[in-house]
Amino acid sequence: MAASFRIYNTLSRSVEDFVPQVPGKVGIYVCGMTVYDRSHVGHARAMVVFDAFVRYLRHRSWDVLFVRNFTDVDDKIIRRANELGEDPVGLASRFIDVFHEDMDALGLVRPDHEPRVSRCIDDIHDVIGKLVDKGHAYVSEGTVWYAVRTFDEYGKLSGQNIDELRSPDEAGGKRDPADFALWKCARPGEVSWESPWGPGRPGWHIECSAMGCKHLGATLDIHGGGLDLVFPHHENEIAQSEAANGAQFANYWMHNGLLTMAGGQKMGKSLGNVINIDVALAEFPAEALRLYYLQNKYRSPLPWSGDALPEALGMLSRLYDAREAAEAMGGEGDADRIAKEMGKTASDVLRLGRDFEARFHGALDEDFNTGGAIGAAFELARAVNRFADHKKARKRGGPIVAPALGAFALLADGLGLLGRPVSEFHAEVKVKRLKALGLDEAAVEGMLAERSAARAAKDWARSDALRDELEGSGIIVMDKPEGVQWRVRCVAPDSATA
Ligand SMILES: [Zn+2]
Structure with a gap:
């Protein structure tokens, strides 16, 4: 039988008993990547936290259905694709493959479903159609807008006040500064699809309402994502889904804290301070990253250095x-x-x-x-x-x-x-840390052999000098009854390497 647990719910701002809709089952939806570049160690935190959470629930005999989407239609993707002269959906698809490589290298379980916006256009049309029919959305100059003031509970997740809001979506015909686009009218040079409201492409928030409900039903047990998504993304997902379906969208909202740099800065490409996952994994085993993320509370900011x-x-x-x-x-x-x-x-x-x-x-x-x-x-x-x-x-x-x-x-x-297996762990550490320190295994073995010869000849001065030299470059020498063993020190002699 599945074991009971408690979880912090951003919606109620308190730790609550988890009550599933169907005994023993948990449906989890997590907002995934906007794929136009490689992922960095800040992204990896969210991926590892939810991987560990899903793994733990399964360990506790829960039947988990895990869905994480890909945003493969988006302003940033279109901009990048235009720069490279590439088809945006094709570019995104390329980076989805790269993302999968990174996640596999991190040792993460694949979600049960990984929907992509470009393949869910009909599902997105369905939700927008419902919102238009019910009077929560209006069409103006080929763009469909969500009328934020038609949803009384707007702001319940994030505590935002509608009167102070202005959504970044700007085009003609918007009635209220807080209204946001569900369907964006096609513009020259942008990818577009046909729709009942004319050619265009989905706004950002609508995809998660459509994909979440497609795979998990009108009400999700748990909706996850980074804390930076609470507003506007998750607030808007609630407004769309609940207005369209007349049902609570997610029973529990679970948000992970972000990685912070020195001075409290967020890690981000635009800030030029990113360390990509593949770069970190070239120098450290995936488990070291996993431990780094998990030894801290998932909700708290996590300082990176x-x-x-x-x-x-x-x-x-x-x-x-x-x-x-x-x-x-x-x-x-x-x-x-x-x-x-x-x-x-x-x-x-x-x-x-x-x-x-x-x-x-x-x-x-x-x-x-x-x-x-x-x-x-x-x-x-x-x-x-x-x-x-x-x-x-x-x-x-x-x-x-x-x-x-x-x-x-x-x-x-x-x-x-x-x-x-312990031996496998040590072997991986040896290869990656030697490379990170710029050392060569054969050279280390050569020095150790020379040191053994010096010891055999009782030339202690030479033996000690060789040992000091090895230790100075990051090699720990251990004289054990079964022979000399060595390891690469985890922290480089001149402190940090990463
Ligand atoms: Zn989302």
Whole structure:
């Protein structure tokens, strides 16, 4: 049976019990990308948050139907296409492919439906037709306008006052400054479709009303998107959908906070401060980005800096270290008895491992508190890493860490973290960080071989010098009983690299 949870609803400005329309089922619609360029790490936050949310609900036995759209008809797309002498829908389609590559590289689940505006023109006409018929929209000079004052509840999501509003849509025949375009009259040099009101193209907001209801019915369980979309986009979606269908459009409105740069700036192409997803993924594993986003509250602004990903990678490495240490422990017997014999570090691991599931679910079921859930995992990982220093841990610690290994598996299933074989993780880190630091694996191996030779010859000065040189360039050398091992440091010697 699906587990109950609570979620913050922007509409009521409070955390509410989630009540589905159909028991066990959740329909989620999330506003997707306007596709005219590559996506950056600010976009990735929204994608990762809703991916983790959907993944978690499925982990909790909810039957989730997940829809995220593509805006492939839009002013910015048309402008870019004209610059490049390309067909706008074709250009958008190209960037949808690029977006899919980025999302796959981030390890995200594909939504069940990914509708595109250019393929939903008939659905959009249907909604506009209803609005015209019901007197919520009017036609003027080939443009169809939404008459904002015909919808009494306008402003209920964002708290905006109609009298102070002016929509950016400007063309002839608009009756009220707040009215916005549902269908824009065709202009020379722009892509257009035939319609009952003449040739043109959809306004921005109407697509989500049409696509959401097409796949999820008149009322969505949860509508998601970035906080920057609350007004005007989501306010207008409500006005359109509720006036057309006479039903509440979405029962819960879930908004993720934005990535902020130094000084509180938003990340944006027009601001020239973007880091594209593919660039970040060339230097860091996708899981480091995932951890960076999820260790913070999804609703809060998230500060970005050059240290963000190196720090997240360092934290991720400690989680993998704990799992690796736990997996290496053997022995059998009654865990409580062994913990008593081995002392406090053992009993801490046992207790935290056994408590983990309740803490993990408890945090996530209360407004999707990923930071709390991940915090519990860190507490457990620290305890495991401390216990691993116990001289009998490797031989006898197996029963002590068994609940911890179960906990790490839960983290993988519920949030998509720590799910890969440890060796695969280290191999990826090695390749990407060496490249990011401009180092060459063969050269590192060569220096290590030289250092081993120096040690064999008891030339300690030479051996230490080589070690210092390696560490100075970001290579951590570990002399272990089974031989020399090395890793690339997560944070570069001269602090940030990203
Ligand atoms: Zn939307």
